[in-house]
Amino acid sequence: MMNQAPVITIDGPSGAGKGTVSQLVAEKLGWHLLDSGALYRLLALAASHHGIESDDVEALKVLAEHLDIQFKQSEDSKVEIVLEGEVVTQAIRTEIVGNQASKLAAIADVREGLLLRQRAFVQEPGLVADGRDMGTVVFPEASIKVFLTATPEERAQRRLLQLEQKGDVVDFDALVKTIKERDERDANRAVAPLVPATGALEIDSTELSIEQVVDIILSEAAKASYI
Ligand SMILES: Nc1ncnc2c1ncn2[C@@H]1O[C@H](COP(=O)(O)OP(=O)(O)OP(=O)(O)O)[C@@H](O)[C@H]1O
Numbered sequence: 721m722m723n724q725a726p727v728i729t730i731d732g733p734s735g736a737g738k739g740t741v742s743q744l745v746a747e748k749l750g751w752h753l754l755d756s757g758a759l760y761r762l763l764a765l766a767a768s769h770h771g772i773e774s775d776d777v778e779a780l781k782v783l784a785e786h787l788d789i790q791f792k793q794s795e796d797s798k799v800e801i802v803l804e805g806e807v808v809t810q811a812i813r814t815e816i817v818g819n820q821a822s823k824l825a826a827i828a829d830v831r832e833g834l835l836l837r838q839r840a841f842v843q844e845p846g847l848v849a850d851g852r853d854m855g856t857v858v859f860p861e862a863s864i865k866v867f868l869t870a871t872p873e874e875r876a877q878r879r880l881l882q883l884e885q886k887g888d889v890v891d892f893d894a895l896v897k898t899i900k901e902r903d904e905r906d907a908n909r910a911v912a913p914l915v916p917a918t919g920a921l922e923i924d925s926t927e928l929s930i931e932q933v934v935d936i937i938l939s940e941a942a943k944a945s946y947i
């Protein structure tokens with residue numbers, strides 16, 4: 721990654737706050753943003769649309785390499801996600817799609833198929849990348865690496881609030897179970913498992929507000945003279 725724009729990676733389990741925090745840090749720095757989980761979710765949705773089974777590794781790799789997607793900045797500065805011409809910003813956020821994404825993400829060829837697309841997000845003045853393997857595999861030379869966690873119960877509580885605000889009815893215990901299952905699969909897979917990168921700053925956000933987490937990361941950015 722010599723002579724490339726700087727990268728801050730924020731990895732961690734589902735619901736730890738990576739997406740929220742990454743967006744705020746990117747806004748503050750004026751940097752680009754990569755939500756790598758969205759790519760795995762888009763792949764899961766596209767596979768389902770095309771009737772591709774999760775054991776058809778060859779077809780999944782081709783699909784991953786050629787995913788027809790766009791991240792469009794809308795007027796209210798939110799990002800609209802388009803898959804094969806259809807707006808799927810909300811459709812990819814369900815727990816079902818998240819789980820399916822996590823199953824496909826355990827396949828080495830699928831990860832390989834998405835690798836270059838993720839690296840292409842590095843642009844001046846810098847990139848904040850959120851996911852599971854940003855600091856370990858995709859951007860191993862990132863200048864700041866963060867591993868963001870919170871207890872499964874706290875993450876389930878946050879997700880519950882998020883889903884209730886959208887009008888969804890969800891059971892807390894079922895949510896904790898799903899979150900633990902996804903953690904287990906993401907952390908124990910053979911390829912790019914969810915582990916802190918060497919030298920990552922580990923932040924447990926269970927007792928922290930979003931603003932406190934953002935401030936910790938921005939103070940690292942200030943130390944690196946990005947602010
Ligand atoms: N420190 C925090 N305190 C309270 N709520 C938080 C905190 N961080 C994030 N949240 C809230 O938790 C919810 C989940 O956050 P977010 O979607 O950013 O997590 P995530 O790690 O990106 O999850 P996923 O990997 O599944 O996409 C959001 O509603 C967000 O506002």
Ligand SMILES: Nc1ccn([C@@H]2O[C@H](COP(=O)(O)O)[C@@H](O)[C@H]2O)c(=O)n1
Binds near residue numbers: 756
């Ligand atoms: N770098 C990444 C990002 C995501 N995944 C897998 O995708 C699933 C959905 O991700 P979200 O962050 O949107 O919840 C996730 O459970 C991972 O299995 C990944 O493997 N690597």
